[in-house]
Amino acid sequence: TGAFTFDPGFMSTAACKSSITYIDGDKGELMYRGYPIEQLAVNCDYLETCYLLKHGELPSKAQYDDFTKTVREHTMVHEQLTRLYQGFRRDAHPMAILVGMVGSLSAYYQDSLDISNPEHRTIAAMRLIAKMPTITAMAYKYTIGEPFMYPRNDLDYSSNFLHMMFATPCEKYEPNPVLARALDRILILHADHEQNASTSTVRLSGSSGANPFACIAAGIACLWGPAHGGANEACLVMLDDIMKQGGVEKIGEFIAQVKDKNSSVKLMGFGHRVYKNYDPRAKLMRETCHEVLNELGLQDDPMFKLAMALEKIALEDEYFVSRKLYPNVDFYSGIVQKAMGIPVSLFTGIFAMARTIGWIAQWNEMIGDPEQKIGRPRQLYTGAPRRDVKPMAFR
Numbered sequence: 001t002g003a004f005t006f007d008p009g010f011m012s013t014a015a016c017k018s019s020i021t022y023i024d025g026d027k028g029e030l031m032y033r034g035y036p037i038e039q040l041a042v043n044c045d046y047l048e049t050c051y052l053l054k055h056g057e058l059p060s061k062a063q064y065d066d067f068t069k070t071v072r073e074h075t076m077v078h079e080q081l082t083r084l085y086q087g088f089r090r091d092a093h094p095m096a097i098l099v100g101m102v103g104s105l106s107a108y109y110q111d112s113l114d115i116s117n118p119e120h121r122t123i124a125a126m127r128l129i130a131k132m133p134t135i136t137a138m139a140y141k142y143t144i145g146e147p148f149m150y151p152r153n154d155l156d157y158s159s160n161f162l163h164m165m166f167a168t169p170c171e172k173y174e175p176n177p178v179l180a181r182a183l184d185r186i187l188i189l190h191a192d193h194e195q196n197a198s199t200s201t202v203r204l205s206g207s208s209g210a211n212p213f214a215c216i217a218a219g220i221a222c223l224w225g226p227a228h229g230g231a232n233e234a235c236l237v238m239l240d241d242i243m244k245q246g247g248v249e250k251i252g253e254f255i256a257q258v259k260d261k262n263s264s265v266k267l268m269g270f271g272h273r274v275y276k277n278y279d280p281r282a283k284l285m286r287e288t289c290h291e292v293l294n295e296l297g298l299q300d301d302p303m304f305k306l307a308m309a310l311e312k313i314a315l316e317d318e319y320f321v322s323r324k325l326y327p328n329v330d331f332y333s334g335i336v337q338k339a340m341g342i343p344v345s346l347f348t349g350i351f352a353m354a355r356t357i358g359w360i361a362q363w364n365e366m367i368g369d370p371e372q373k374i375g376r377p378r379q380l381y382t383g384a385p386r387r388d389v390k391p392m393a394f395r
């Protein structure tokens with residue numbers, strides 16, 4: 001066996017030192033580089049937040065202008081890559097497409113793969129930040145059979161994404177600023193979250209010296225799972241199911257199912273490994289949810305009402321209270337995105353788009369850490385002791 005500490009799920013193991021993001025789960029605090037998420041969400045846009053996560057400080061006006069200019073220079077994807085989409089089935093899940101497309105960037109941008117070269121690392125990072133919205137919107141356009149829309153560099157990051165999602169070559173589309181700001185907030189709130197499963201995946205992949213595009217593709221694959229980034233999609237599917245069964249009146253039955261020891265049904269969008277008081281992102285997302293529904297005249301949206309009723313009942317129920325289960329960011333982000341016209345299957349893709357900067361910042365920090373070694377967990381072996389192979393005739 002061996003004298004190793006058994007810590008499945010890394011409940012008590014710090015895998016690295018990091019100066020990027022701080023979470024106090026008991027107090028419900030989240031900070032990027034020391035700045036509380038509540039202040040960043042109100043005072044900064046997503047690209048400012050990207051700069052902060054990547055460089056450690058908020059940008060001056062000149063630094064911000066320079067950063068956004070570089071992002072704009074890289075929003076297009078290699079024309080050959082646009083053809084790669086054609087190989088996918090039209091009904092492919094956008095996350096399946098994203099894993100493939102982002103991994104394939106290492107085939108198209110071979111001048112940014114040398115991880116020992118800081119210039120390569122910078123250009124790879126800027127390409128990923130700039131191209132993720134393009135690649136994600138293209139995945140959507142492909143699945144609905146509409147032509148790809150080229151990026152519009154006169155628009156801000158989030159408005160440009162909405163343009164690539166909803167414009168068509170024959171229809172002019174001006175992104176609604178309230179919706180663009182809401183999307184920007186979703187991106188800020190999802191930008192980093194210290195050593196979560198997908199970030200740890202990126203770090204572990206990167207620890208072998210793999211190139212940044214391959215590492216981010218690994219992060220996207222991990223994020224897809226319903227216990228992680230897939231939760232926003234799973235939450236909407238859950239709300240939809242309850243709606244179909246009769247809506248608010250069926251909440252009692254649904255909660256009873258969740259509490260049943262023999263059932264594996266979970267209240268999606270509730271609970272968190274670290275936040276045991278409340279998720280500060282959920283509070284901000286709830287606000288945004290109100291703003292967006294008001295803007296679109298959807299205050300009486302039955303699904304939002306159902307979510308509110310479900311939240312209220314769960315917050316008063318002994319099962320949830322005793323286990324310290326509170327709504328997490330995904331409980332509201334799905335409702336906001338749905339109201340904006342973003343299809344449910346793309347929710348996790350938008351999470352991936354937002355988290356790309358976190359993955360990059362963490363990957364960069366790891367590469368520059370002199371204490372960094374290849375990640376190599378050990379195990380407690382529980383298999384057969386040494387034995388001899390019998391020829392097949394004797395088995």
Ligand code: CMC
Nearest residue numbers: 227228229231258266267268269270271272273323328330
């Ligand atoms: N609904 C019902 N029961 C739950 C839930 C839930 N959403 N979450 C946890 N529990 C129960 C769990 O069954 C266990 O009960 P018991 O002690 O009787 O066995 C207890 O609460 C402790 O749960 P756990 O599974 O040990 O907690 P964890 O820290 O391992 O899991 C989690 C955290 C996020 C995976 C889990 O809460 C969950 O699956 N939530 C639903 C999925 C979700 O919303 N995920 C998004 C997380 S936020 C976005 C992100 O950062 O990726």
